[in-house]
Amino acid sequence: MTERVRISFTPSGREVRVPPGVAVFDAASWNGIAIDSTCGGHGTCRKCxxxxxxxxxxxxxxxERAFTAEELAGGWRLACLARARADVAVDVPPLATRPKAATVGVGRQVILRPAVQKRAVRLxxxxxxxxxSDLERLLAELDDLELTVDLHALRALPKALRDNDFAVTAVIVDNRLVDVEPGDTAGCRYGIAFDLGTTTVVATLLDLSTGTPAAVRSMLNKQQPFGADVxxxxxATMLDPAALGRLTGLARDTLAELTAEVCAEAAVDPLTVYEIALAGNATxxxxxxxxxxxxxxxxxFVMATRAMPEVLAADLGVPVHPRARAYVHPALGAYVGGDIIAGMLAAGMDRDRRLRLFVDVGTNCEIVLGDGRRLLATAAPAGPAFEGAAIRCGMRATDGAIEVVKITGEDVLLQVIGDAEPAGLCxxxxxxxxAALVDVGLLDASGRLAERADAARRLPxxxxxxCLIGAERVFVLHWAGEPGDLTGAVYLSQRDVRELQFAKAAIATGWRLLVEELGVTVGDIQQVLLAGSFGSYLSPASAVRIGLVPDIxxxxxxxxxxxxxxxxKMTLLSRRERAEVSTLLEEVRYVELSDRRDFNDRFIEQLAFP
Amino acid sequence: MTERVRISFTPSGREVRVPPGVAVFDAASWNGIAIDSTCGGHGTCRKCxxxxxxxxxxxxxxxERAFTAEELAGGWRLACLARARADVAVDVPPLATRPKAATVGVGRQVILRPAVQKRAVRLxxxxxxxxxSDLERLLAELDDLELTVDLHALRALPKALRDNDFAVTAVIVDNRLVDVEPGDTAGCRYGIAFDLGTTTVVATLLDLSTGTPAAVRSMLNKQQPFGADVxxxxxATMLDPAALGRLTGLARDTLAELTAEVCAEAAVDPLTVYEIALAGNATxxxxxxxxxxxxxxxxxFVMATRAMPEVLAADLGVPVHPRARAYVHPALGAYVGGDIIAGMLAAGMDRDRRLRLFVDVGTNCEIVLGDGRRLLATAAPAGPAFEGAAIRCGMRATDGAIEVVKITGEDVLLQVIGDAEPAGLCxxxxxxxxAALVDVGLLDASGRLAERADAARRLPxxxxxxCLIGAERVFVLHWAGEPGDLTGAVYLSQRDVRELQFAKAAIATGWRLLVEELGVTVGDIQQVLLAGSFGSYLSPASAVRIGLVPDIxxxxxxxxxxxxxxxxKMTLLSRRERAEVSTLLEEVRYVELSDRRDFNDRFIEQLAFP
Structure with a gap:
């Protein structure tokens, strides 16, 4: 039972659960825990x-080269090479230096070049x-920049100058002077990166001077009552003209509440948050x-726009500095949104020269295939099976959900979130x-569940x-009471298997068509990246077994x-990465599946298990 | 009694009072009455x-060349050459063509090139x-423009397209797409020009498609209760921290009320007003x-800025289109504000090659001298005499104010605003x-009012x-009751004369110093322009007589x-004129009087009457 390991970090007290083999450095980074590094987690700087x-x-x-024998015995390790294969506790020393670069994404090192700059000047x-005039006087000191000026900054200027003997700090976002603060506040600048998911919204408060995360929080998207998927x-907006306003309000409430939480957690004044970045799907x-x-x-399926015009945090209802900008990740298509473009950036899809397949598994599954030179993207409608919907005993990945299933010999082994009594299947x-039932032969290639008599012959x-529930055959994973008593049992039904077959067939058809479109073969694929909250928890072996991902x-x-x-986070930390996003948007070609004549034939081929 | 003539216009029903000799065309233009013209009032196009x-x-x-004998007998005239020297009634035919140019300012012709553009397109x-995406689709149709996009326009776009079979009108202000309207609304675009005076605020609603004024309204600045001058x-703002907010609110209330009035008068939807222009002094x-x-x-005396950053009409509380821009006239100095820069533009100070003196008479008197190549500007603190304040019987130029005084033989002739009983002196x-008393010798060069015995000898x-009121000598202009009964009388006191001497000395010192600074002589001055609501009503002869303006x-x-x-109005109608303003701002040199060592000596020299 080692499918998920727990890493407890001190002194932060944070506990994270990751697949075995993940580097401690990455696990920390993904969860907003800062560890010294200048090489970006590549084992060369020896700072982590x-x-x-x-x-x-x-x-x-x-x-062995980085530490003395005594240190090694004391448990010292380089975090970027330390792979947790069982539960561990890790103590993270305070940051020795303000890093000039921050490590984010898939071991990506980002040179700090935030759009938010501060300049302390004495006039x-x-x-x-x-x-x-006051403004001419100030701009003369900032003549290396070509600034446009916000009225807000102009309003603050006369008093800020005269309250502090003409020593002030100019707050600049992306060549725009947004405020003038009395005295020297240059050390104090923050940003918030939002991952605006259909289900979950995550906010990371970043110290833009150091690149370190100051706080991370997540919560369910308050739009949930309107439905689980986009x-x-x-x-809802088509049925009720008032729904758009309400949905917009709920999204903003979610962002606003997270903003208050991360700022409170890190004791940061929201007025010192001068920029936010937002990655979400197009909807x-x-x-x-x-x-x-x-x-x-x-x-x-038409978007209002690919690239967003200038947006303020206030336009998104985010209560930070009133003139804070919002960098809204652009989208490639109606179903390959800003979240995927952001994910491609974080995964280095544009820079890695290996042929890689990026799959974000969910109700809508986004698929990208490329070698850094050529990039194709598409979206496959996988349906709600992965979210636990339309599955008899399905549930979200919360406490009580069976997240890992193994069949060893004739034992069924389960891992349950929260170590609770199994309540359902995520x-x-x-x-x-x-995958396990296919493996042991109780599911055949067509997805038919074996009869009990047949099972008794082979795996007594x-x-x-x-069992049969009504006319439908099921396989019980967990008996709540005595074996044979279906009350409260958690099971997989024949129809559940069909649902999963439809989902995986859509996805497999998607990446197979991209493989053909790019003129390569499945065997050429050197890496598969499983992205998104669900993808991260998927067992690679099981995904291969059912044919969801290529057999590598x-x-x-x-x-x-x-x-x-x-x-x-990367776009918030670096204008260079922001430029990269624009490049990505130009370079990736979107392949629409819904108008392909061969889609249905290919889809039917992919329903079977390999 | 011909110092002011009345022109009644039909069919508008508007009545205006102007100095005799003003062209009917100019009188109409200043008051927002549109008359056909393509030459700008220079007597060449024969359209007016x-x-x-x-x-x-x-x-x-x-x-004689433009009309038949019959037409001439019927009263037909070219408005630009028709000078009203007595009260007249004038009928203005409907506009024959949509003029491509509008005539504004001092006979200036402005080629229509407003920042507000509309483009009707079918996608x-x-x-x-x-x-x-919707935005890409729209921008492809507008690819001759380099547009930045307002979020507001993006929000309107999907529905506007789909409600109208993809026929929409793009609303563009200064290379910014601010809205997208369903269908073809290209003919409908308005702007409002505001003259934001310390005393009076004037709003002119302009049809930007034709350049014609649709409505003009004025009212007292609601900030009046805080004091008459800047x-x-x-x-007030220095004594009470809350006063700035209140004054800002009152200015906005004034602008908002005028906006509602001009829009109502012309039956124009305020949402079709996409830009405003504002000219006011720096304060x-x-x-x-x-x-x-x-x-x-x-x-x-330091301004926050000379040129204003991008401002929205909403930033000024003006309730028009929510993304309407505000062109705020830049200022040259703390006391040569945007109103003077606007005035210089309207007067063609930058283009006319004659040596001209521009004087805006008021509590603060702005003076500009130049020949189109070199321009100097300064401000002279004239005090409140011209506003009727600090004058015993002083009052504003409203009903009951004596606005014209002549002494013919031994008669005192008065002209009173509103033809009312005289109540005071503006x-x-x-x-x-x-000037009249200096002329007849009852005031000597030093400003001393003759004793009654002396007067009796020369002008019985x-x-x-x-008379004497207390210890102070006065000259009664109007007896309310029997001659000799001072009850309700309107008079000029010795101290009033002194106040005027201080005011005119400040102004005369100002333009004399500019004359020296420019290296010319007073005799070289070819034209004096009296600007502002007060300057327009000043009698040129009297102004010369007391030495307020050069003796030409x-x-x-x-x-x-x-x-x-x-x-x-000009900047609202033409981006070309807006560029001219920027040029003016670069070219005019501001001369500060308050730090000149010779100012006081020169001031004392100028106290006497010539």
């Missing part, structure tokens, strides 16, 4: 020193022979901005269960688990974590 | 045909093979924008009275008017009208 205080992590060759005081929310983004999403929901558990220890070594199938949120 | 229906205007040489509808209003401008004016009020009446018919032919002393408002 941490101490393992509980459990064990093997010593790497680099560790000469005006006289009758030097009557230049289509139900779009439908979530349009709803948050108050743009009618209807054309996204009906053919031919997406990763569903994939595991189907499992036969009792094959499971070592090459990587959980990429919450790449959308990572991408949003 | 009007019919004199009451009173008489002589036939000009050009009229091809999206398909599965053409999934361009210094008392600045002082009025900063107060309206909510910028602390304190540094304007104390040495070294600025132009004050200047007239002093006037002697009774010389009164024919060369021109009432320029409300040039600030005219300038604001």
């Amino acid at each position: 020193r941490v101490r393992v205080t509980g459990g064990a992590i093997p010593v790497s060759a680099m560790d 000469t005081e005006p006289t009758l022979t030097d009557q230049r 289509i139900t929310r779009i439908s 979530m983004t349009q709803l948050a901005l108050g743009i009618d999403p209807e054309p996204l929901g009906v053919a031919p 997406g990763s558990g569903l994939v595991d269960a189907v 220890g499992l036969a009792q688990r094959v 070594s499971v070592l090459r199938i990587v959980s990429a974590g919450n790449v959308a949120g990572e991408g949003a | 045909r009007v019919r004199v229906t009451g009173g008489a205007i002589p036939v000009s040489a050009m009229d 091809t509808e999206p398909t599965l093979t053409d999934q361009r 210094i008392t209003r600045i002082s 009025m401008t900063q107060l309206a924008l909510g910028i602390d004016p304190e540094p304007l009020g104390v040495a070294p 600025g132009s009446g004050l200047v007239d009275a002093v 018919g006037l002697a009774q008017r010389v 032919s009164v024919l060369r002393i021109v009432s320029a009208g409300n040039v600030a408002g005219e300038g604001a």
